[in-house]
Amino acid sequence: MNILTIEHLTRVYGTGPTAVTALDDVSFTVDAGEFVVIVGSSGSGKSTLMHLMGGVDRPTSGTVRLQGQDIFARSDEELAVFRRREVGLVYQFYNLIPVLDVVENMTLPVLMDGRAVNEDRLASLIQTLGLTGREHHLPNQLSGGQQQRVAIGRALMNAPAVILADEPTGNLDTKNSAEIMALLRSSNRQLKQTLIVITHDEDIALMADRVIAIEDGRIVRDERRA
Amino acid sequence: MNVRDLLREALRALEANRGRTLLTVLGIVIGIAAVIAMTSLIGGVQQTLLSGLGLNAARMVQIGTSSPLRETDIEKLGKLVGSIEFIEGTLSGFGETNVDDRQISISVTGTSAHMLEMTGQVKLTEGRLFNAQEEASGARVAIIERGGVKTYFSKPDADVIGKQVKVGNESYTIVGVADAASGGVGNDSYMNLIMPVKTVARGLSWLPQGSFDQAIAFVREGVDVETAVSDIKGALAKTQRVPEDEIDDYIWVYSMKAQIDSLKSFTMAFQLITGAVAGISLLVGGIGIMNMMLTNVTERIREIGVRRALGARGRDITRQFLMESIAICVLGGIIGTVMGYLVAWGIAIVVTNMGLLQSLSANGGSVTFAPAFSFVTVALAVGISVAIGVLFGFYPARRAARLDPVECLRYQ
Numbered sequence: 001m002n003i004l005t006i007e008h009l010t011r012v013y014g015t016g017p018t019a020v021t022a023l024d025d026v027s028f029t030v031d032a033g034e035f036v037v038i039v040g041s042s043g044s045g046k047s048t049l050m051h052l053m054g055g056v057d058r059p060t061s062g063t064v065r066l067q068g069q070d071i072f073a074r075s076d077e078e079l080a081v082f083r084r085r086e087v088g089l090v091y092q093f094y095n096l097i098p099v100l101d102v103v104e105n106m107t108l109p110v111l112m113d114g115r116a117v118n119e120d121r122l123a124s125l126i127q128t129l130g131l132t133g134r135e136h137h138l139p140n141q142l143s144g145g146q147q148q149r150v151a152i153g154r155a156l157m158n159a160p161a162v163i164l165a166d167e168p169t170g171n172l173d174t175k176n177s178a179e180i181m182a183l184l185r186s187s188n189r190q191l192k193q194t195l196i197v198i199t200h201d202e203d204i205a206l207m208a209d210r211v212i213a214i215e216d217g218r219i220v221r222d223e224r225r226a
Numbered sequence: 227m228n229v230r231d232l233l234r235e236a237l238r239a240l241e242a243n244r245g246r247t248l249l250t251v252l253g254i255v256i257g258i259a260a261v262i263a264m265t266s267l268i269g270g271v272q273q274t275l276l277s278g279l280g281l282n283a284a285r286m287v288q289i290g291t292s293s294p295l296r297e298t299d300i301e302k303l304g305k306l307v308g309s310i311e312f313i314e315g316t317l318s319g320f321g322e323t324n325v326d327d328r329q330i331s332i333s334v335t336g337t338s339a340h341m342l343e344m345t346g347q348v349k350l351t352e353g354r355l356f357n358a359q360e361e362a363s364g365a366r367v368a369i370i371e372r373g374g375v376k377t378y379f380s381k382p383d384a385d386v387i388g389k390q391v392k393v394g395n396e397s398y399t400i401v402g403v404a405d406a407a408s409g410g411v412g413n414d415s416y417m418n419l420i421m422p423v424k425t426v427a428r429g430l431s432w433l434p435q436g437s438f439d440q441a442i443a444f445v446r447e448g449v450d451v452e453t454a455v456s457d458i459k460g461a462l463a464k465t466q467r468v469p470e471d472e473i474d475d476y477i478w479v480y481s482m483k484a485q486i487d488s489l490k491s492f493t494m495a496f497q498l499i500t501g502a503v504a505g506i507s508l509l510v511g512g513i514g515i516m517n518m519m520l521t522n523v524t525e526r527i528r529e530i531g532v533r534r535a536l537g538a539r540g541r542d543i544t545r546q547f548l549m550e551s552i553a554i555c556v557l558g559g560i561i562g563t564v565m566g567y568l569v570a571w572g573i574a575i576v577v578t579n580m581g582l583l584q585s586l587s588a589n590g591g592s593v594t595f596a597p598a599f600s601f602v603t604v605a606l607a608v609g610i611s612v613a614i615g616v617l618f619g620f621y622p623a624r625r626a627a628r629l630d631p632v633e634c635l636r637y638q
Binding site for chain 1: 228231235238239240241528529531532533534535536537538539540541631632635
């Protein structure tokens with residue numbers, strides 16, 4: 001079943017002679033529960049693609065459909081609500097709120113939505129992520145790997161339709177990288193969580209169901225593995 | 227996100243930059259402290275002055291006529307003018323006496339215990355007021371003013387309750403000692419006594435029995451005193467058959483409204499000046515807040531991007547930054563309020579001890595005053611703080627909300 005449909009997606013930054021085409025007529029679909037890795041060198045348009053799929057940015061043309069719904073048909077306000085509920089974002093630099101502790105960071109999207117925190121889910125996530133005993137630590141009291149686990153917890157908290165991770169291991173050592181990827185992989189396997197990871201790490205690409213390569217804003221390779 | 231979560235985050239963010247927060251908050255602290263100190267000091271001075279005039283001064287009307295006021299005139303007036311709550315005649319008398327070889331002039335005021343309570347011009351410090359039986363029978367009792375104790379008994383702190391004081395050929399028993407807020411001048415050869423009206427009428431007044439030299443009326447709360455004054459004039463003219471165009475030659479009706487109004491306009495002018503000073507410091511403080519919030523937005527640009535990406539709407543960002551500027555202003559307001567009262571108390575103590583308010587006292591006695599604490603002022607201070615927070619926080623907050631989330635996320 002296809003969960004994400006991307007059609008003729010184009011994003012041009014700026015206008016006139018200084019205009020830069022970051023993404024040029026990109027189309028593909030992602031099945032529910034699939035683990036897709038998008039590879040490409042820096043400046044290839046991977047991050048632009050991720051922001052468009054996450055509804056953070058709007059395209060110059062083209063559509064993104066999540067579960068059949070055109071996300072850019074929504075108003076800015078509706079799009080914000082969509083991001084809270086349907087997408088989980090993980091960044092290279094963790095991007096935790098420095099004044100909030102582990103639990104507060106993880107529950108931020110839920111609180112933004114004005115809903116009650118599902119305490120059972122929170123507790124099981126904290127345990128799975130190995131953050132037990134650090135619930136009330138601030139981000140600067142945690143190691144990089146721990147901070148990234150909090151970010152993953154934050155992304156998973158709302159049980160989103162899709163997790164988008166932009167270089168989630170880019171700032172971590174090999175051991176922590178392997179742990180983080182194992183966590184993401186297991187959520188993909190056990191919870192049938194659709195997972196899209198942007199990376200330039202070939203080892204990560206080997207773990208995926210499918211690898212899409214982007215160069216200069218275009219898809220140059222799309223391989224499904226058996 | 228509910229207000230509690232927002233507030234918690236705002237306070238954390240402010241705490242994370244404690245030094246900058248404290249410096250920024252100073253502007254608001256000074257402004258609010260100025261507002262509180264000035265309003266409470268002016269309020270205190272006003273209360274002192276008004277209580278010098280008497281408790282119900284604003285409602286009090288003094289009535290006199292060129293011919294003696296008869297008891298029946300006063301009764302009719304009370305019935306004819308609906309706005310009068312209470313009216314009573316007063317009588318003054320005069321006498322002389324010799325103590326040792328000094329001659330003392332004594333002025334006597336004839337009134338009732340109820341009238342003394344209503345005007346509040348006499349503050350009993352020892353003994354009691356007259357009782358009903360003494361007032362009805364015209365008993366020979368008197369209240370002596372503090373200055374008179376010294377005049378008559380040569381010692382200002384003598385225990386005089388129950389002692390006799392002689393006026394002319396008669397002796398009067400002292401039942402109370404009072405501090406007079408007005409007219410209580412005492413020196414070596416002159417003193418004041420207060421007695422029941424009937425007592426004065428029996429031997430100290432030259433007026434015929436049943437007459438008074440003036441009446442004092444209190445109009446009901448909320449009634450316009452000026453209207454009451456003209457009603458009283460009209461009614462009195464009718465009962466005394468004074469022609470319309472000669473009313474002012476025969477009848478005098480005064481209220482203290484004019485004095486109170488001028489006092490109020492004086493304090494109002496003062497309040498305007500200090501309000502302007504406070505306004506300027508609050509403006510400067512507010513600009514400081516705006517400056518800090520703009521810096522704040524720039525520093526946290528990445529955080530803003532993350533929040534947007536996680537699903538914060540523009541208005542969630544606006545609310546978050548607004549809450550921060552409101553929190554800092556309210557914090558300043560609270561500190562400023564406390565400081566303002568401390569300053570006001572300090573000034574009040576200095577002013578009282580230096581006797582700077584002596585000239586405001588009718589009898590030359592010492593005047594003490596305390597800053598007026600009012601919840602209205604505190605509410606005003608908090609209100610102003612919130613208003614400044616919103617006013618000067620709005621622009622930075624809107625700016626934060628309008629930032630492009632992708633740009634923010636790219637910002638390193």
